Amino acid sequence: MRDGKLDSTYLKRIIKTIGKENVITEYEDRICYSYDGTFQRGIPEVVVFPGNTGEVAEIIKLANIEHIPVSPRGAGTGLSGGSIPEAHGIALVLTRMNKIKEISKEDLMAVVEPGVITGHFHQEIEKMGMFYPPDPASLKTCTMGGNVAENAGGPRAFKYGVTKDYVLGLEVVTPTGEIMRTGGRTVKNVTGYDLTRLLTGSEGTLGIITEITVRLLPKPKDKKTALVYFDQLKDAAKTVTSIIYEGVIPATIELMDRVTINCVEKYTKQGLPLDVEAILLMEVDGSPAQVAEDIQIIEDVCKRNNCRNTEIASAYEERERLWKARRAVSSAIVQLKPTKISEDATVPRSKIPEMVKSLKEIGTKYQLHLPVFGHAGDGNLHPNILADKNDHDEMERVEKAVGEIFQAALALGGTLSGEHGIGIMKKPYLQWELGEVGLNYLRAIKKAVDPNNILNPGKIF
Amino acid sequence: MEYKYQDILKKCSRCGGCQAHCPLFAETGREPYVARGKIELIENLQASNIQWNDRLAEIFSTCLLCGSCSENCPNEVEVVKLVQMSRKDLMAARGLPIIKKNIFQHLLKYDGRLKTVGKLLAFYQKSGVQKLARGTGILSLFPMQLAEKERILPRISGKAFRDTYPDETGLKSPRLKVAYFTGCVTNLVTPKVGASVLKVINSNNVEVIIPKQYCCGVPALASGEIGVGKFLAEENIKYFKDLDVDYIIMDCATCLSTWLEYPELLKSQDAEHLAKKVMDINRFLIEVIDIKLNPPQELGIKVTYHDPCHLKRTPGGKSNPRELLKHLNPNYQFVEMALADRCCGSAGSFNLTHYDLSQKVAKHKIESIAKSKAEIVASACPSCIMQLNHSLQNSGSKVEAKHVIELVAECYK
Numbered sequence: 069m070r071d072g073k074l075d076s077t078y079l080k081r082i083i084k085t086i087g088k089e090n091v092i093t094e095y096e097d098r099i100c101y102s103y104d105g106t107f108q109r110g111i112p113e114v115v116v117f118p119g120n121t122g123e124v125a126e127i128i129k130l131a132n133i134e135h136i137p138v139s140p141r142g143a144g145t146g147l148s149g150g151s152i153p154e155a156h157g158i159a160l161v162l163t164r165m166n167k168i169k170e171i172s173k174e175d176l177m178a179v180v181e182p183g184v185i186t187g188h189f190h191q192e193i194e195k196m197g198m199f200y201p202p203d204p205a206s207l208k209t210c211t212m213g214g215n216v217a218e219n220a221g222g223p224r225a226f227k228y229g230v231t232k233d234y235v236l237g238l239e240v241v242t243p244t245g246e247i248m249r250t251g252g253r254t255v256k257n258v259t260g261y262d263l264t265r266l267l268t269g270s271e272g273t274l275g276i277i278t279e280i281t282v283r284l285l286p287k288p289k290d291k292k293t294a295l296v297y298f299d300q301l302k303d304a305a306k307t308v309t310s311i312i313y314e315g316v317i318p319a320t321i322e323l324m325d326r327v328t329i330n331c332v333e334k335y336t337k338q339g340l341p342l343d344v345e346a347i348l349l350m351e352v353d354g355s356p357a358q359v360a361e362d363i364q365i366i367e368d369v370c371k372r373n374n375c376r377n378t379e380i381a382s383a384y385e386e387r388e389r390l391w392k393a394r395r396a397v398s399s400a401i402v403q404l405k406p407t408k409i410s411e412d413a414t415v416p417r418s419k420i421p422e423m424v425k426s427l428k429e430i431g432t433k434y435q436l437h438l439p440v441f442g443h444a445g446d447g448n449l450h451p452n453i454l455a456d457k458n459d460h461d462e463m464e465r466v467e468k469a470v471g472e473i474f475q476a477a478l479a480l481g482g483t484l485s486g487e488h489g490i491g492i493m494k495k496p497y498l499q500w501e502l503g504e505v506g507l508n509y510l511r512a513i514k515k516a517v518d519p520n521n522i523l524n525p526g527k528i529f
Numbered sequence: 530m531e532y533k534y535q536d537i538l539k540k541c542s543r544c545g546g547c548q549a550h551c552p553l554f555a556e557t558g559r560e561p562y563v564a565r566g567k568i569e570l571i572e573n574l575q576a577s578n579i580q581w582n583d584r585l586a587e588i589f590s591t592c593l594l595c596g597s598c599s600e601n602c603p604n605e606v607e608v609v610k611l612v613q614m615s616r617k618d619l620m621a622a623r624g625l626p627i628i629k630k631n632i633f634q635h636l637l638k639y640d641g642r643l644k645t646v647g648k649l650l651a652f653y654q655k656s657g658v659q660k661l662a663r664g665t666g667i668l669s670l671f672p673m674q675l676a677e678k679e680r681i682l683p684r685i686s687g688k689a690f691r692d693t694y695p696d697e698t699g700l701k702s703p704r705l706k707v708a709y710f711t712g713c714v715t716n717l718v719t720p721k722v723g724a725s726v727l728k729v730i731n732s733n734n735v736e737v738i739i740p741k742q743y744c745c746g747v748p749a750l751a752s753g754e755i756g757v758g759k760f761l762a763e764e765n766i767k768y769f770k771d772l773d774v775d776y777i778i779m780d781c782a783t784c785l786s787t788w789l790e791y792p793e794l795l796k797s798q799d800a801e802h803l804a805k806k807v808m809d810i811n812r813f814l815i816e817v818i819d820i821k822l823n824p825p826q827e828l829g830i831k832v833t834y835h836d837p838c839h840l841k842r843t844p845g846g847k848s849n850p851r852e853l854l855k856h857l858n859p860n861y862q863f864v865e866m867a868l869a870d871r872c873c874g875s876a877g878s879f880n881l882t883h884y885d886l887s888q889k890v891a892k893h894k895i896e897s898i899a900k901s902k903a904e905i906v907a908s909a910c911p912s913c914i915m916q917l918n919h920s921l922q923n924s925g926s927k928v929e930a931k932h933v934i935e936l937v938a939e940c941y942k
Contacts (some may be wrong), residue, residue: 096570096582096588097559097560097561099573099578100565103543103569104545105545106543106545107544143545143548144543144560145544163558185549204543206545208549209549210545232720248767396602398604399604406539407539457539458539521653
């Protein structure tokens, strides 16, 4: 571990490369780059804001000379500690590189710099009648570069897939400071190893993403939303599988359990029934005819599965009203306890009822608040543990509970992380899923491309 | 920091959502200037990892207290309170900057002295000394864009509003009786706004009392000088508590929001009681009076509206001023502009201490106003109006910023 001080000769060379105004050295300012959306911390020795690919490459070359660790960072909204400068060194922030370089309606693709804010990108292409589906909850803040590095998902993943399904090509600064291009502008491309996919989700350990080419879709013409109440959680779960059996793929299927519903109602007072066990929020999109047919099937399936009540909306304001409860979840559940530990263990869709049952048992066993809500369509439930980070006893129980959540997910054929990444938070559990052989394979790749272990050392494994 | 604020601190999960809503982060792109960074620093201060120093003083002064972050925070972290409490801690640790200290200790606490300074400024502006100072370029010798800052100072009225009007208007059988808290800007800078308030209220058969009063205290409170803030709050409560009135009306959104905080600040029953009577002039005219207007002409002048941060979060704070402007049809035609509720960057003395940054924030608003094609931008906070006029002039715009009540007053002879 480094002593937290950067050699002044190297600092001078960094300043010469990118300009004094783009380098932060004061301790108070560096503290503000020590965190992300987790409770992990690591204070960088210097924070740099390069303005182009060449500057990024120069900084990485300098870092290689003295073996200074570099942690790439976008908006710092990650939920696994991926951007935390755990090994100190350089925090390399890419937010200045925030240009949308090209949007092509003919080729249905766009080229962006890594610092472009995802929500802003959505707005710009939607104005032109196109659609980029990945929609992580932090989309108003998070960056495209961060989304690629973490392979971010979102509620629409069930129908539309996640970030990796849209990345066609990348420009990357390698861990030794060279500039490389992967993939390209075509949907089909089998030339060489698929490095685009390897780098997507590499959590800043294999390269720094400096340009992204993504494919786009035409914007769906219509949308309808359904909010459905269930007396029994198992009926809600069965509804999800039945809808898919009928050949309907909703853009989103969001589930809320009773604890979550109670918190939301206490908070928003919108008149949600407190005696139901589950709420499903579903949205279908596509052509008006398709949407009308799909929503009818959903309504029928819900009735067959003993739903109590169904509300359907198509106008924007009405749809927003139905979304109100789901959007309030995050604020509502902190009423229970202030510290929120968000997990994203994911199971095959058919195992959702079993996973929910296991989560309830884990919550009871460790006496923790554990509301369950999330993306039921893709099995990516978001069990959130609410605790108080200053209560050490409780935090120890949280740690044990998290371990058991992962075990439960793996036992059901699931995975540790659906969309948040491994980072620091899930590192101790990686072997459970990958085994020694899998881990060694990752280590071998890392060692081959980053011989000096410069890029985000200590992350993932 | 007090225990209550610990609970607020704990709520922040560092999700970073505040970045999307902070006008200063939009300009700087740097974490220390957004709520999340400041909260991390507060926790580090509490853990004694860092101590108050120049850099922290600068970081904590770089906040508009506009509250956009809190309004959009999934965990509803009350950032404005945290920043104010931090400024209080900072002041306790290091004292106030000498200029602010002098203003708070020697001016705000003495209504008479404040008036005298107003008169001196008016003399400076009217006597030709200002012209001389600007003409000779002597201002450019001073640091920190003093030349531009000097221009941000509004034209001070020679005579204070409260000295011009009697304490009571003396209607025969008024339907209601209100006390008018004028605020300093209306009193010293824009007496026209005060005159408009009186004209409109009297014409609706409502008796107005203008009691003795002090500054509401916001300049001191926002800077962490809680002692002076409390003193001023207590003085104001003293002069208003025994009045037999139905409401206390205000034309200044900032004074209003400060009064609404008096109960928490003073923890007194009087403050509690009076805060319930406090009402913004727009709300009073729409919700209490149910005002009917006969606009004198049919000019169809386009007018848009800027939401003061301190008004938009109070009951009816967004709807009532717009409703009032719509009552002015057909003389004025209300048009909504984009970013209407984004902070204008004034933030009390922020536009003096951080002139460049403040003007960058204002620029978005000025562009929005231009796109709306309005000829007038109305608002309901005198300090927003000063900032808007300054920035409009800087950009060479012909649009004028006015208080809603000035436009309403045109309907009365």
